[in-house]
Amino acid sequence: MTNTPIEIEGQPMKTLAYFLLFLVLAFGVILLAVVLGDRGAWYFAWLIGTPLIVLVSAAGAAWLDTQEEAAAKGAAHKAP
Amino acid sequence: MVNGTVVDLSRVQFAATALYHFLFVPLTLGLSFLLAAMETVYVTTGKPIYREMAQFWGKLFMINFALGVATGLTMEFEFGTNWSFYSGFVGDIFGAPLAIEGLMAFFLESTFVGLMMFGWGRLSRGQHLAVTWLVALGSNLSALWILVGNSFMQDPRGAVFNPTMMRMQLRSFPDLLFSPDAQSKFVHTSIAGYVTAAVFVAGVSAFYMLRRRHLELAKRSFRMAALFGVMATIGVITLGDALGFVAARVQPTKLAAMEAVWKTEQAPMPFNLIAFPDQKERVNHAAVQIPDLLSLLVTHSLTGTVPGIDALEKRAERKIRNGIPAVEALETLSQDPGDAAARAQFDAHAKDVGYGFLAQRYAANLAQASPQEIRRAADDTIPAVAAIFWAFRSMVGLGLLMLAYFVMAVLFTLRNVVQDRPRFLQAAVWMIPIPFLANECGWLVAELGRQPWTVFGILPTWMSVSDHSVGYMVFSLAGFLLLYTAFIIVEMVLMIRAIRSGPEPAHGGPVVHVAGAQEPHLGG
Amino acid sequence: MELFAGLQVTWWLLLGVLLIGLGVMVGMDMGVGTILRYVGHSDVERRVALNAIGPHWEGNQVWFILGGGALFAAFPLIYATAFSGFYVVMMLLLWTMIVRPLGFEYRSKIASPRWRNVWDWSLFVSGAVPMVIFGAAVGNLFRGVPYSFAWDLASVYTGSFLGLLNPFAVVTGLLALALSMMMGAVMLLNKTEGMLYQRAHKMAGWASLAAIVIFAAEGVWVGRIDGYRLVKAPAPGILQTPLMQMVTRAAGAWRDNFSAHPSLYLVPALGFLGMAGVYLATRAHRNLLGWWCGALAWAGVIGTAGAALFPFLLPSSSDPSMSLTVWNASSSRLTLLWMLGFTVVFVPLILWYTSWAFWVMRGKVRAEEIAHDEHAY
Known part of the structure; x- marks a missing residue:
């Protein structure tokens, strides 16, 4: 339904534009990391730590889904 | 005043x-x-x-x-309305x-x-x-x-403080x-x-x-x-530990109050697990101490010490005496920004000008500040x-x-x-x-521990306020009390x-519920 | 030192831009609050009106918060002196403004008619009162405010609360109110249909006519009141305090800038053009055009005030020589420079994502949609 950056086959100009955009973003992130790591160690730690905390808790939820599925399968095996 | x-x-x-x-x-x-x-x-x-x-x-x-x-809107207003x-x-x-x-x-x-x-x-x-x-x-x-x-x-x-612009x-x-x-x-x-x-x-x-x-x-x-x-x-x-480490360097009075350390002791210093500090007598009642722990916690070493309140107050007294000439010079400069002698006097004492401001609260005429007045001002530096x-x-x-x-x-x-x-x-x-509860306690430690300053070591709290009448303050306090109480109840x-x-139950598209049937109709 | 004077004027202009943003965006939302009970007779109609601005009022309100912050950063002495001097009025402004977020957020959470009625009234109060106070505050800049400075630049306000409610200030307050009701109505014309649209249409017409009349009357009036004139002061761009200048009062002095630069008359002309544009465009149901005309009207009105007062920001009526101006109330060069850097980067970004948000939420708000959306107001 939407045009995500992944569906850009066959549109070389658009691909190039996205490539440049992400390249600039990547350099921005590197620059930020260099400056922050140098001057603001705690700011840098926050910037790294927050996505980490979010991702770990997200992974925990995904794991719960597999645990539940496994438990449901186990129950289904036992039931008959 | x-x-x-x-x-x-x-x-x-x-x-x-x-x-x-x-x-x-x-x-x-x-x-x-x-x-x-x-x-x-x-x-x-x-x-x-x-x-x-x-x-x-x-x-x-x-x-x-x-x-x-x-x-948050209140906070944006209050610096101007009450701390002009x-x-x-x-x-x-x-x-x-x-x-x-x-x-x-x-x-x-x-x-x-x-x-x-x-x-x-x-x-x-x-x-x-x-x-x-x-x-x-x-x-x-x-x-x-x-x-x-x-x-x-x-x-x-x-x-940096600019004496011309005050x-x-x-x-x-x-x-x-x-x-x-x-x-x-x-x-x-x-x-x-x-x-x-x-x-x-x-x-x-x-x-x-x-x-x-x-x-x-x-x-x-x-x-x-x-x-x-x-x-x-x-x-x-x-x-929290990092913050304590910073406070130890820049706000020794806050740290001394957090740990209720009245006198500097030989390293390694003990930690007050429980104590009932008595500000008047400058002692802790019924203190339960853990040996060596304070030095370890605050300085991350066994040889570091935490300066006690008595020593900090003596230091403040010296700073007040040194800061008074700076404030006097400022008063002269405000009449005549070009006065070179006053400017030189200010520059010589500039680093303690805030402590001079502290003394202004008690000594109407700074040139004749009495030792008692200076001691009172120094006593103020302890939160x-x-x-x-x-x-x-x-x-x-x-x-x-x-x-x-x-x-x-x-x-x-x-x-x-x-x-x-x-x-x-x-x-x-x-x-x-x-x-x-813990958040509120953290705020209290940070801001009570900053007293008697709004800007630590530079601008005393008493000077920072707007010049309102008691009536105005009672009016605004009553208004806040009323509104905020109502707000918290509603919230x-x-x-x-x-x-x-x-x-709401799980769904794929827009939520469908029957609230429409219960919509009240207000009279036009 | 050239750079410093340039920065001071730039920040004076930016403050004007922020005030226009405040008038247009916050005024529009407050206007909807003010006319809510008039345009919306049933609960459904009122909910449609609230949801027309529902996705945007939080963002719009930041124009006000940013205005306060920018005033603090760029002209700290104005922030300090005006906010403490106007204490009682500021508290009323604050208290009415802090009820508003709750009005939006909490009103439709409980279905009791009494509950919703109370919040509808609170939205009326928190729409009308702050706009009158904003206007009255600007009106008082023309009259001057009684304050002076001690040697250490501690400001002492010597007037009373009632002194701030002089006729000129109150009428300026009514102008702000009329403009905000006009913008609120135009916003609803863009976002609603049916009876709500009909009533908003009527309201937009009356409010724009009222604004034209009040603005014209104030234009005549301002020639008769005492203005302020900077007689002697250190040159612009030299770091200075309000204790270093001489200011006199003279009838009609607020016209000085216009006499010196007649092209400035274009600014109030644009204001009138905007207001008349709102009237004509909404009569023709060209509502988007009407909205932009309303924005032009705000720009013209605030620009006129700025053009008349410059370089004064807050004249002192009790001690005219201590009046605060662009030259003596600003922050230092370095602060203005850093702040300008942030502004240049972030204001275009803000305008970009704000327009994106309006584009995402484009189209008319319909009653059925609200009934089916648990997040709606």
Whole structure:
């Protein structure tokens, strides 16, 4: 339904534009990391730590889904 | 001369409105990232339960957010209305982070919070996820700039006093932004918000599990909150230690009050686990001490010492004597900015000019300040020891309690058995107020410990206030009391109603419910 | 030192831009609050009206917060002196403004008619009162405010609360109120249909006519009141305090800038053009055009005030020589420079994502949609 950056086959100009955009973003992130790591160690730690905390808790939820599925399968095996 | 009652009432009003504001802010800081986490799972797995979670917790988020925004307006006004001398004196530095907060953070947060709520049907999944992340980023950047401002009050860096303009002026913006106090305080406060949100989400989920309602939502929310919370709590404690390390260097009086250290002792110094500080007699009653621990905690070594209050007060007395000529020179300079002799006198004593201001409160004529007046001013440099000591211990104690709680929560939830531990679930519900209490204690330690200064070592609190009548202050205090009491009642009622009625059932498209049938019709 | 004077004027202009943003965006939302009970007779109609601005009012309100922050950062002495001097009025402004977020957020959470009625009244108060106070505050800049400075630049306010409610200030307050009701009505014309549209249409017509009349009357009036004139002061761009200048009062002095630069008359002309444009465009149901005309009207009105007052920001009526001006109330060069850097980066970004948010939420708000959306107001 939407045009995500992944569906850009066959549109070389658009691909190039996205490539440049992400390249600039990547350099921005590197620059930020260099400056922050140098001057603001705690700011840098926050910037790294927050996505980490979010991702770990997200992974925990995904794991719960597999645990539940496994438990449901186990129950289904036992039931008959 | 400024009226002492007005100073006290202004302080009470600011403290009360800030503490009240700070009831709502931490939950916003943390819950926004938890919402982002839930929605990230929704977008990556496509399971509708996570969308339901994001929407349900989003509803509670908004109830809290409205009061955070409303009470934040008060803070934006109050520097000008009640602390006008402060505002003129440091506006050159302090105003900048406040304005940048609006430009960089609050606009982002507020614009996207509208889309986060109203945009579910209009944005693609990826777009909506980005919006939620931007709300979280915006609210935390907001905290960043406010705390950069606050850290300037604790440890004024990047500024220099200009005697012609009678104010502090910016010297280096990076020094202001990257001050160690700003860094550790921002991270400490932001993550304390994560902890607050984690306890809140885990507690409400536990409430549902106890009643066997919305089990799928509650188990997943609890799992996410527990992991989020345990990592955040470890972070808060680490940063709390870093913050103490900073305070030891730049605010020795705050540190001495936090630990109730009256006299400097030989290293390694003992730690007061429990004590009842007596400010008048300068002793601790019924102290329970742990040997060597204070040096280890504060200086991270066995050879470091913590200067006691007696020594700090003697030092303040010397600084007051040195600062008085600077203030006298300033008075001359304001009549004649070109007076070279006055300028030289000021420059010679400039580093203690703030201590000279302190003496002004008691000595109408500074040139003839008596030793008693100077001693009274020096006595002022010691903040309220018992209050700070206990606020600090409460904060640390509650923090450790939350760590223990989250470790247990993680153990139970990772084995997916938490729903079968009713006593633990009951405890989880009772934990909900704990982080809020700890946050308030943290504010008290930071701001009571800063006294008697608004800008530490430079501008005394008593000078900073606006010159209002007692009547005006009683009027505004009464207004705040009335409004804020009504607000908290309404907020609690709505929050509890929203929690009791629970999430909407899972759905793919727009929510369909029968509220339309119950719509009341008001008379035209 | 050239750079410093340039920065001061730039920040004076930026403050004007922020005030225009405040008038247009916050004024529009407050206007909807003010006319809510008139345009919306049934609960459904009122909910449609609230949801028309529902996704945007939080973002719009930041124009106000940013205005306060920018004033603090760029002209700290104005922030300090005005906010403390206007204490009682500021508290009323604050208290009415902090009720507003709760009105939006909490009103439709409970279905009791009494509950919703109370919040509808609170939205009326928190829409009308702040706009009158904003206007009255600007009106008082023309009259001057009684304050002076001690040797250490501690400001002492010597007037009473009632002194701030002089006729000129109150009428300026009514102008702000009329403009905000006009913008609120135009916003509803863009976002609603049916009876709500009909009533908003009527309201937009009356409010724009009222604004034209009041603005014209004030233009005549301002020639008869005492203005302020900077007689002697250190040159612009030299770091100075309000204790270093001489200021006199003279009838009609607020016309000085216009006499010196007649092209400035274009600014009030644009204001009138905007207001008349709102009237004509809405009569023709060209509502988007009407909205932009309304924005032009705000720009013209605030620009006129700025053009008349310059370089004064806050004249002192009790001690005219201590009046605060662009030259003596600003922050230092370094602060203004850093702040300008942030502004240049972030204001275009803000305008970009704000327009995106309006684009995402484009189209009319319909009653059925609200009934089916648990997040709606």
